[in-house]
Each structure stands twice: as C-alpha cells, then as structure tokens.
Amino acid sequence: MGSRASTLLREEEIEEIKKETGFSHSQITRLYSRFTSLDKGENGTLSREDFQRIPELAINPLGDRIINAFFPEGEDQVNFRGFMRTLAHFRPIEDNEKNKNPTASEPLNSRTNKLLFAFRLYDLDRDDKISRDELLQVLRMMVGVNISDEQLGSIADRTIQEADTNGDNSISFNEFIKACEVYVEQNLLLQAELNL
Amino acid sequence: TRPPPLTETHTPPALTETLYISFVEVGVENVQMADYFKGVASFLIVSLGGTLVGLVFAVLLSFITRFTKRVRIIEPLFVFLLVYLAYLTAELFSLSAILSMTFCGIGANKYVEANISQKSRTAVKYTMKTLASIAETVIFIFLGISAVDKTKWAWDSGLVACTLVFILVFRAVGVVGQTWVLNRFRLVPLDRIDQVVMSYGGLRGAVAFALVVLLDPERVKAKDYFVATTIVVVFFTVMFQGLTIKPLVKWLKVPRSTNRKLSINEEIHERAFDHILAAVEDIAGLQGYHHWRDKWEQFDKNYLSRLLLRKSVYRKSELWEAYQRINIRDAISLIDQGGNILTSARLSLPSMASRTSFPEVTNVSNYLRENGSGVCLDLQAIDNVPGSKVEEETETHHVLTGNLYKPRRRYQSHYSRHFMPLGEQERQDREVFQRNMRSRLENFKSSRHKRHRKDRSLKKRRGSDVKEMDGGDKPRRNVSWQDKDPVQVPGDSDEEKPSECEKDEDVGITFVARKVDTVKQRPHSVPAALEGGQPPPAPPPPPVSSSPSSPSEAAGLLPWKGGLGSPPPCVSLEATKVIPVDLQEAWNQSISSLESVSSPHAPPEPLHPRISALCRAGGPRPASYTPPGTSSLREREEEEREEALQEVQPLMRPLPPPPPPPPGSAPGPGRRRNPCVYLRSLVTTPPAETSEPHSRGPTQL
Numbered sequence: 023m024g025s026r027a028s029t030l031l032r033e034e035e036i037e038e039i040k041k042e043t044g045f046s047h048s049q050i051t052r053l054y055s056r057f058t059s060l061d062k063g064e065n066g067t068l069s070r071e072d073f074q075r076i077p078e079l080a081i082n083p084l085g086d087r088i089i090n091a092f093f094p095e096g097e098d099q100v101n102f103r104g105f106m107r108t109l110a111h112f113r114p115i116e117d118n119e120k121n122k123n124p125t126a127s128e129p130l131n132s133r134t135n136k137l138l139f140a141f142r143l144y145d146l147d148r149d150d151k152i153s154r155d156e157l158l159q160v161l162r163m164m165v166g167v168n169i170s171d172e173q174l175g176s177i178a179d180r181t182i183q184e185a186d187t188n189g190d191n192s193i194s195f196n197e198f199i200k201a202c203e204v205y206v207e208q209n210l211l212l213q214a215e216l217n218l
Numbered sequence: 219t220r221p222p223p224l225t226e227t228h229t230p231p232a233l234t235e236t237l238y239i240s241f242v243e244v245g246v247e248n249v250q251m252a253d254y255f256k257g258v259a260s261f262l263i264v265s266l267g268g269t270l271v272g273l274v275f276a277v278l279l280s281f282i283t284r285f286t287k288r289v290r291i292i293e294p295l296f297v298f299l300l301v302y303l304a305y306l307t308a309e310l311f312s313l314s315a316i317l318s319m320t321f322c323g324i325g326a327n328k329y330v331e332a333n334i335s336q337k338s339r340t341a342v343k344y345t346m347k348t349l350a351s352i353a354e355t356v357i358f359i360f361l362g363i364s365a366v367d368k369t370k371w372a373w374d375s376g377l378v379a380c381t382l383v384f385i386l387v388f389r390a391v392g393v394v395g396q397t398w399v400l401n402r403f404r405l406v407p408l409d410r411i412d413q414v415v416m417s418y419g420g421l422r423g424a425v426a427f428a429l430v431v432l433l434d435p436e437r438v439k440a441k442d443y444f445v446a447t448t449i450v451v452v453f454f455t456v457m458f459q460g461l462t463i464k465p466l467v468k469w470l471k472v473p474r475s476t477n478r479k480l481s482i483n484e485e486i487h488e489r490a491f492d493h494i495l496a497a498v499e500d501i502a503g504l505q506g507y508h509h510w511r512d513k514w515e516q517f518d519k520n521y522l523s524r525l526l527l528r529k530s531v532y533r534k535s536e537l538w539e540a541y542q543r544i545n546i547r548d549a550i551s552l553i554d555q556g557g558n559i560l561t562s563a564r565l566s567l568p569s570m571a572s573r574t575s576f577p578e579v580t581n582v583s584n585y586l587r588e589n590g591s592g593v594c595l596d597l598q599a600i601d602n603v604p605g606s607k608v609e610e611e612t613e614t615h616h617v618l619t620g621n622l623y624k625p626r627r628r629y630q631s632h633y634s635r636h637f638m639p640l641g642e643q644e645r646q647d648r649e650v651f652q653r654n655m656r657s658r659l660e661n662f663k664s665s666r667h668k669r670h671r672k673d674r675s676l677k678k679r680r681g682s683d684v685k686e687m688d689g690g691d692k693p694r695r696n697v698s699w700q701d702k703d704p705v706q707v708p709g710d711s712d713e714e715k716p717s718e719c720e721k722d723e724d725v726g727i728t729f730v731a732r733k734v735d736t737v738k739q740r741p742h743s744v745p746a747a748l749e750g751g752q753p754p755p756a757p758p759p760p761p762v763s764s765s766p767s768s769p770s771e772a773a774g775l776l777p778w779k780g781g782l783g784s785p786p787p788c789v790s791l792e793a794t795k796v797i798p799v800d801l802q803e804a805w806n807q808s809i810s811s812l813e814s815v816s817s818p819h820a821p822p823e824p825l826h827p828r829i830s831a832l833c834r835a836g837g838p839r840p841a842s843y844t845p846p847g848t849s850s851l852r853e854r855e856e857e858e859r860e861e862a863l864q865e866v867q868p869l870m871r872p873l874p875p876p877p878p879p880p881p882g883s884a885p886g887p888g889r890r891r892n893p894c895v896y897l898r899s900l901v902t903t904p905p906a907e908t909s910e911p912h913s914r915g916p917t918q919l
Contacts, residue, residue: 053502056502060501073501074658076500076501078496078497078500079497079500079501079654080650080651080654080655081650081651081654082493082496082497082500082650082654083493083650083653083654084490084493084494084497085497085650085654086654086657086658088493088494088497088498088501092501109498109501109502112495112498112502139494140487140490140491140494143490143494144490160486160490161486163653164486164489164490164493166649167649177482180482181482181483181486184482184483185483198487201483201484201487202483202484202487
C-alpha cells in the first residue's frame with residue numbers, strides 16, 4: 023500500500039513537502055495514502071464533502087470548524103500540499119530542530135503557529151480578535167444542551183473579561199496566547215505526540 | 219479526574235483459567251520437558267477452542283434473535299441462555315469457558331443489539347448488572363466465611379509475605395512494560411502518576427478466590443496454603459490498597475492542582491484543543507487505516523449482516539424512520555430555538571402571522587441575557603468583594619466541567635459494574651451529530667441558495683430581500699451554532715417558486731425517503747449517479763403533500779435515483795465504526811445527501827429530508843393517485859413502520875413539547891403551503907392525524 027502510494031507521489035514533491043513541513047518521508051507517504059483514500063473524487067484534491075465523510079468528525083463538536091481550517095479562504099478544494107501544511111501544525115516540536123536553522127522563517131509547528139491555528143478556529147471573520155459572539159458560537163458547539171443561553175452568555179463574558187487586558191471586550195491573539203500560556207507546559211496541543 | 223483503573227479485566231482471569239486447566243488438570247507431577255510444549259499447545263487449544271465455541275454461539279444467538287420479532291419477551295432469555303450454553307459447551311470440552319462466554323458476547327453484540335427491541339436491551343443490561351452485583355456479593359460472603367473457618371486454610375507466613383511482595387512487584391513490572399509499549403501508540407501518553415496508580419490499583423478479588431477454592435485438594439496438596447494466601451491477598455488488596463488508593467491519588471495529584479488554578483479560558487481552550495487534536499487525528503487517519511479491518515467490514519456488510527441482522531434492520535428502515543423523526547424534532551426545535559433564523563418576516567405566508575410573537579420572544583431573551591451579563595459586569599465592578607467573585611467562578615467552573623463535551627479519549631473505557639453512565643457518551647454523540655448535521659444542512663442550503671440566487675432573476679427576489687433586511691441583526695445574534703447566515707429555503711420556495719420548482723422539491727423529498735427500498739441496487743447505480751448526464755425527467759406532478767409512494771415509484775425508475783439515495787460503499791465501511799449504531803443510517807443518509815449536492819446534475823432543491831420526513835410521517839394521501847404496484851409496497855412499509863415504532867423510542871430526544879400550533883398556522887389549501895408550518899402543525903397535533911383515514915402518524919399504533 024505504501025509503495026503504491028509513493029509511486030504516485032513524485033520524489034521531488036516529497037522533498038519539497040519535507041522541507042516545508044518537516045514531515046519524514048514515511049510520514050508523507052502514509053499521509054498521502056490517507057489523502058488518496060479520502061479523495062473520493064480522485065482528482066487530487068479534497069473537498070469539504072470528502073472531509074465530512076469522515077465519520078468521527080460528525081461527532082466531533084468542532085469538526086466542521088476544523089474542516090474549514092483546512093481550506094484557504096474562499097476555496098473549496100485543498101490539494102495534498104495544503105493538506106500537509108495544515109497537518110504540519112500538529113507535528114510535535116522536536117528538541118533537535120529548535121536550533122537547527124534559526125534564520126529560516128518560523129516552522130509551521132511552532133508554538134505560536136499552533137496557537138494561531140486554534141485561534142483561527144474561533145476567529146471566523148479573521149479580524150484577529152475573538153469577539154463575544156464568536157466565542158459564544160464555539161461555546162455553544164462545545165457544551166451540551168443543558169446550558170441555557172444566559173448561562174453561556176455569562177460564561178462568555180467572564181472568559182473575555184479574564185483574558186481581555188486592553189479592554190476592547192474581545193480577545194486578541196496576544197491575549198489568547200497569554201491566556202493559554204499559563205498551562206502551556208501541559209498543553210496537549212503543544213506537547214502532543216501526534217504520531218503522524 | 220481520572221478514575222483509577224480498579225476493575226479487573228476479562229482476559230487475566232481467562233488466562234488464569236486456561237493455565238489452570240492446562241496444568242492443574244493435567245497434573246503437575248506429569249509435567250516433563252516435552253510437556254511444556256504440550257502445555258503451550260494445550261493452552262492454545264483451550265483458549266482458541268473456547269473462543270471458537272463462543273463465536274459459534276454468537277452466530278447462533280444473532281441468528282435466533284433475528285426471528286423473535288413477534289415474541290419479544292423471549293429475547294432476553296435467549297441472550298442469557300445461549301451465552302450460558304456457550305459456557306456449558308466450552309466446559310464440556312474442557313475449553314476455556316470464560317473465553318467462550320466473553321467472545322460470545324463480543325461477537326453477538328452488534329447483531330443482537332440491533333435485532334432485539336429496546337426493552338429487551340434494557341432488560342438484558344439491568345439483569346446483567348444485577349447478576350454481577352449478586353455474584354460479587356456472594357463470593358465475598360464466601361470469602362468472609364472461609365476466612366474465619368480455620369479448617370479451610372493453613373497459614374504460612376513466608377508464602378503470604380512473599381506473595382504480597384511479589385504481586386506488587388510484578389504488577390508494577392507489568393504496568394511499566396505495557397505502558398511503555400502502549401505509549402508509543404497513544405496520543406496522550408500515560409505518565410508516571412498513571413503508572414503508579416495502575417500498579418497500586420491491582421486489586422484481587424472474587425476471581426482469584428473462586429479459582430483457588432475450586433482447586434482439587436486431591437491434586438493440589440497445598441491447597442490450604444493457597445487458600446490462606448489468597449484470602450490474605452484479597453483482604454490486603456481490597457481493604458488496604460482499596461482504601462488507601464484514593465488518598466494516594468489525591469496526594470499524587472496535589473502538586474498538579476496547586477501549581478495552577480485553571481482559569482475559565484484555559485478550561486475552554488484546553489477542551490477545544492482536545493477536540494481539535496481528536497479531529498486532526500481522525501483526518502490524518504491515525505486511528506489506523508487498516509486493510510484487514512476494511513476487509514472484515516466488507517465481509518460483515520456483505521454476508522454477516524445479511525445473515526444475522528433482521529431484514530428490516532439490515533435495510534435500516536427502522537433507523538431510517540427514526541432518523542426522520544429526529545429530523546422532524548430537529549426542525550421543530552430549529553424553529554423554536556432558532557425562531558430568529560427563520561425570521562418571521564421572511565416567511566411571508568399569512569399563516570406566519572402567528573409567528574410575529576417570535577421577535578418579541580427573542581427580544582425578551584436578549585434582554586434577559588443582557589441583564590445576566592450586566593450582573594456579571596456588576597460583579598466585576600465590585601471586584602473588591604472576593605467572595606462573590608470566587609463563588610461565581612467556581613459556579614462557572616462547575617457548569618463548564620459538567621457540560622463541556624468530552625473529547626473522545628476521556629470517556630472511552632470507563633466501565634463500571636455498579637453505575638450505568640453508558641448513556642452519556644451516546645447522548646453526547648447524538649447531540650453533536652445532530653448539531654453538525656444541522657449546521658451542514660444549513661450551510662448546504664445557504665450555498666445552494668446562493669447559487670440559486672445567481673441563476674434567478676433579481677427582480678423576482680427583490681421583495682423578499684427587503685424582508686430579509688427587516689429581519690435585522692438582532693435576532694441573529696442568538697444563533698450561536700450557525701456558521702453562516704442561514705437562509706430559509708422552504709419559505710423561499712413558497713414565496714415565488716413556480717410549481718415546477720415544487721415538483722423538483724418533491725423529487726428531492728422522495729429520493730431521501732425512498733432510500734430504504736433502493737439499498738440493494740446500490741453498487742450498480744452509483745456510477746450512474748456520479749456520471750448521470752441528464753437532468754431527470756420530472757415525475758408526474760403530484761401535489762406537494764402527496765403520498766410518498768407515488769413519487770417514489772416514479773423515482774425508483776430514475777437512473778440517478780438509487781445512487782443518490784444510497785451512500786457510497788466506501789463510506790459506510792468507515793462509518794460503521796464510530797457512529798453509534800442507531801445513527802449510522804442517519805449518517806449515511808447525510809453523506810448521500812451531501813453527495814447529491816456535489817453532483818452537478820442534481821435537481822435544484824434536492825435536499826429536504828425534514829420535509830420528506832414530514833410527508834412520510836403524516837402527509838394525507840390522496841386516494842385518487844395510486845400508481846400500479848404500490849399496494850404491496852405500502853403494506854411492507856406499514857409492517858416496517860410498525861417495527862420501527864418499537865425501536866424508535868431511544869432515539870427521541872426528550873424535547874419539551876412544542877407550543878401548540880397557532881390557530882392561523884393550519885395548512886393552507888393547495889400546494890403553496892409552507893412546509894415548515896405544515897410540519898409544525900403535523901407534529902404538534904398528533905391526535906388530528908388519527909382521525910385521518912390515511913395518516914401514518916405515530917399515534918396510530
């Protein structure tokens with residue numbers, strides 16, 4: 023299976039992806055076979071429907087948001103490069119690559135980029151702020167039906183108050199980082215051994 | 219947060235048992251060098267044979283429950299008796315009885331659960347729990363009695379002390395070794411604390427004691443010593459370790475909890491991260507994309523399910539019905555909670571006059587909410603009073619921890635003999651699933667709508683656009699789970715779509731509803747659906763609320779019909795895994811509907827499962843229109859429906875009864891009635907349906 027997938031993927035492509043995302047060769051081929059198995063249209067790109075077909079995502083409260091995160095703005099298809107670029111956010115940070123090439127631009131799996139990815143899931147209108155409404159939407163997705171709108175509203179208010187340092191009643195990216203920083207050491211997203 | 223894994227798993231007792239049979243019953247003194255190999259062989263035979271017996275009975279059990287439709291009462295009986303029979307049979311052949319029982323349960327689980335009725339399911343579940351508790355109690359009584367009965371045991375301090383030490387050591391070794399392996403595959407590795415707790419949590423209880431009591435004193439001369447040791451071990455582990463494990467866990471977690479106080483932000487974001495990770499994992503297919511699993515599922519789908527599942531279940535008609543019901547409920551709740559989405563202004567029907575109350579309602583709730591947040595702000599303002607703030611914060615935490623959806627891993631393998639929290643996960647899955655499907659539907663609708671809008675001439679739209687503006691921003695704020703501004707398609711179609719559109723809509727309805735009957739055609743018709751070149755010929759124009767059978771008859775003939783109605787095989791393969799059994803059909807359905815969206819030649823408004831549900835659930839059937847050959851179909855449908863009703867109950871979300879239909883909302887005459895309103899009136903006034911001769915409402919039975 024792996025060998026078949028790798029034949030479809032040209033070596034230079036693999037090299038490029040490797041350089042861009044830091045995935046290893048075997049990871050890339052594995053993910054490529056996954057990519058092709060998701061790609062029901064067999065046109066080399068994934069559509070939203072392809073993602074929505076993944077059954078687990080249907081029971082993930084944030085599933086659709088995450089699907090959206092795979093698509094560049096205004097586009098309906100994502101190719102393998104884009105797919106890998108998004109996945110690269112979740113590659114664990116390895117010790118040896120911290121000082122490897124400090125001059126290069128920040129790798130996709132850096133802490134900031136990981137947080138930015140999460141931040142974007144909240145920030146629908148891309149104004150680099152999580153407004154109360156945006157927070158409410160996410161909250162509503164994540165809580166059960168037992169919480170009333172009022173409760174949720176006050177939770178959202180409190181959340182914003184807690185994180186909001188400049189008093190604009192919304193959470194900017196910096197504030198978001200700060201809010202998450204406290205427990206960043208144990209943060210799953212940042213520490214996760216996502217064995218891609 | 220994490221309950222320590224105290225319970226014993228199934229396999230170790232089974233292993234012990236097989237070893238026991240292999241060695242003790244053979245006789246220790248007979249064991250020679252060659253016998254070790256024989257021992258291995260007999261171990262394999264004992265365990266594999268037990269498994270095989272279990273699987274055979276699993277097949278038998280599944281097959282039997284397939285035919286118990288008319289005598290539901292014996293279903294639990296069969297479940298217990300056949301599993302017991304598996305036990306006896308394995309015992310008869312000196313095979314591993316525990317393994318046989320276990321595998322009988324594992325194997326039959328999927329099919330039996332789908333076959334038997336919900337009540338039987340509950341009966342089995344509770345009987346099992348009760349039996350387990352009784353058995354445990356009895357064995358502990360035995361334990362207590364034999365502990366004080368000196369004739370039963372003989373004391374040996376060395377043996378006892380060594381055993382106590384060694385069980386701790388070996389447990390720890392086993393835990394560390396296994397977690398080391400496991401951690402290579404786990405997303406969230408088990409850390410030191412987990413390992414300590416797991417090592418310490420090795421409680422020995424009933425099984426160990428039962429096995430030691432069963433020893434044959436003729437063969438095992440030291441039985442009395444073993445008994446004494448086992449009693450001590452049981453008492454030590456259960457009493458001492460069991461009582462101290464909680465303080466231990468607390469003590470171990472202390473550094474963690476004092477180091478940081480979880481802020482609300484952290485709590486929410488962390489949970490969000492968990493979900494994100496889980497989702498990415500699923501997208502990347504980390505759960506393992508297994509060739510063999512696929513093969514097995516293919517086999518299961520093609521042969522086993524066909525053989526072992528009741529036909530109606532196999533064809534999912536019950537689930538399908540259930541899905542439709544859910545859809546109706548959702549539609550209602552969609553209207554009720556999100557009444558603001560479908561702002562009454564947009565639905566320009568006379569019957570909608572009654573809906574004018576909605577903006578007020580939203581205003582009130584807005585007001586309430588703003589008031590609530592005002593209170594918060596007040597609290598913030600008088601921040602110097604720490605008490606109230608802390609209190610509210612803890613309150614918030616409480617609410618959050620209680621209600622945030624849990625990511626997959628946290629709730630996965632908590633089984634308790636005494637509590638039945640099983641519904642929790644299902645409930646969550648169902649809620650999330652419904653919500654996701656709904657938002658997809660909305661998204662889909664709005665995207666369809668946009669496309670539609672381009673096609674249509676603008677002047678036609680103008681009137682309603684103005685009205686949409688009237689809808690304003692305010693009500694929309696409440697719609698927290700909407701990603702995009704939804705557009706009310708039904709209302710829209712009512713406004714100005716010519717009857718042709720309605721026809722198309724009807725087609726959309728029927729293909730969804732029709733699916734049940736087209737399952738078998740799936741493989742052949744899929745390509746047709748994908749490539750299907752021409753827009754389908756319109757079926758004979760029935761009225762909107764016409765009988766489901768008439769268009770579906772026509773629909774069955776259409777080339778693209780079967781394909782659209784059925785999910786592609788590849789999808790259902792994967793889908794069988796995660797989605798709760800009773801949602802699978804809904805899942806497949808949504809897939810197929812989404813698929814139909816992507817296929818370019820689908821009719822303009824192909825997707826109205828809710829409406830279709832409505833049509834099926836209670837649409838008055840015009841007696842005038844009965845295409846040839848529908849009568850048998852109808853009968854079959856009737857039968858399936860009957861069955862479905864028994865199964866449907868658990869799927870119903872306990873929604874508060876919707877408000878009674880406003881007097882103005884009675885469905886208007888003719889084809890221009892608003893589906894939503896119509897639906898509403900249908901569901902809220904079930905008694906009316908019973909009076910209708912042709913209705914098939916739930917109250918009919």
